Amino acid sequence: MSAAEETIKDIIVKIVHCDRKILTPESTFQDMKADSLDMVQVLVALEDEFGIEIPDEEAQKFKNFGDFVSFVEARVAEKK
Amino acid sequence: MLKGKVALVTGSSRGIGRAIALRLAREGADVIVNYFRRREAAEQTARDIEELGVKASVIRANVGDPEKLDEMFDTVAASFGRLDIFVSNAASGLPRSALDLDAKVWGWTMDINARAFLLGAQRAAGLMEGRGGKIVAITSLGSKLVWPGYTAIGVSKATLEALVRYLAVELAPKDICVNAVGASFVPTEVGLSYAGGAGEEDEGAFWKTTPAGRMVSPEDVAGVVAFLCGSESFMIRGQTIIVDGGFSLTPLNLKGKGGEN
Numbered sequence: 500m501s502a503a504e505e506t507i508k509d510i511i512v513k514i515v516h517c518d519r520k521i522l523t524p525e526s527t528f529q530d531m532k533a534d535s536l537d538m539v540q541v542l543v544a545l546e547d548e549f550g551i552e553i554p555d556e557e558a559q560k561f562k563n564f565g566d567f568v569s570f571v572e573a574r575v576a577e578k579k
Numbered sequence: 580m581l582k583g584k585v586a587l588v589t590g591s592s593r594g595i596g597r598a599i600a601l602r603l604a605r606e607g608a609d610v611i612v613n614y615f616r617r618r619e620a621a622e623q624t625a626r627d628i629e630e631l632g633v634k635a636s637v638i639r640a641n642v643g644d645p646e647k648l649d650e651m652f653d654t655v656a657a658s659f660g661r662l663d664i665f666v667s668n669a670a671s672g673l674p675r676s677a678l679d680l681d682a683k684v685w686g687w688t689m690d691i692n693a694r695a696f697l698l699g700a701q702r703a704a705g706l707m708e709g710r711g712g713k714i715v716a717i718t719s720l721g722s723k724l725v726w727p728g729y730t731a732i733g734v735s736k737a738t739l740e741a742l743v744r745y746l747a748v749e750l751a752p753k754d755i756c757v758n759a760v761g762a763s764f765v766p767t768e769v770g771l772s773y774a775g776g777a778g779e780e781d782e783g784a785f786w787k788t789t790p791a792g793r794m795v796s797p798e799d800v801a802g803v804v805a806f807l808c809g810s811e812s813f814m815i816r817g818q819t820i821i822v823d824g825g826f827s828l829t830p831l832n833l834k835g836k837g838g839e840n
Contacts, residue, residue, distance in 0.1 A: 535673065536673055536687055543641060554616075554618065555617065
């Protein structure tokens with residue numbers, strides 16, 4: 500489990516108020532009981548935290564927690 | 580008409596904000612395009628502004644976040660040293676009935692639609708000090724009419740319109756004119772999403788009950804904003820100008836029937 504993944508979990512738990520234990524690569528936004536406002540806030544928090552940009556067009560393709568983590572990790576790797 | 584003026588339009592990557600930004604640019608103003616989520620669209624708006632022969636710059640900020648809002652005005656101050664026109668257009672909200680409206684959605688909507696205008700006007704007034712200026716807030720008929728699911732936005736717009744009156748009086752001695760422009764349903768990407776995404780059917784419903792015989796366009800709204808940013812509207816203060824083709828005057832579809840139906 501990467502450091503990025505732990506940070507992403509921290510952010511989602513803080514904003515969505517879901518149980519940290521349910522956050523597996525397969526867990527969906529329905530599992531997290533996240534609405535569209537939660538999602539925007541999570542995206543913005545991730546952008547600020549990692550200094551990356553997550554365009555809405557890309558975010559709309561995310562199906563589960565794992566998609567979030569891979570996208571963020573890829574963008575962070577590109578920055579280095 | 581606005582040659583040499585510096586204008587900031589929040590939420591101007593698309594829709595009504597984009598139309599306002601382009602209209603002010605056409606009048607000769609240099610325009611700062613603010614966006615939150617649509618960078619590509621914002622950059623396109625900026626390119627279209629530059630093609631009109633004026634300067635454009637792009638600043639990303641969630642205006643609902645006071646820190647980001649402050650940073651945006653800091654950037655404006657650093658880049659331009661002043662501001663002549665502030666158009667508070669950025670808005671957000673989720674469809675919720677009053678009974679389903681929770682604190683989170685209420686806070687989000689009020690922060691972006693109402694508080695951002697207050698804090699933005701305070702900063703804008705500072706950058707207009709000694710020269711005067713124009714502040715225009717974009718509102719909607721939902722501040723007075725009741726539309727399904729529009730609760731938080733409608734209430735935030737009522738707050739906005741009240742703020743416009745208070746600011747108009749407080750800023751009048753500084754030669755800063757503060758007004759609002761409110762439209763009925765405008766078929767932008769956001770407008771259509773609120774109409775349930777149904778598109779033509781809902782547009783048709785609005786069209787039929789609009790005495791002027793067509794939908795209000797973003798350019799209709801932008802034209803009135805440009806007027807309020809010009810010198811001829813100097814004595815209009817604290818008003819909400821409704822741009823709806825007469826829609827709000829005719830709650831029943833009696834257009835042209837003479838009461839015979």
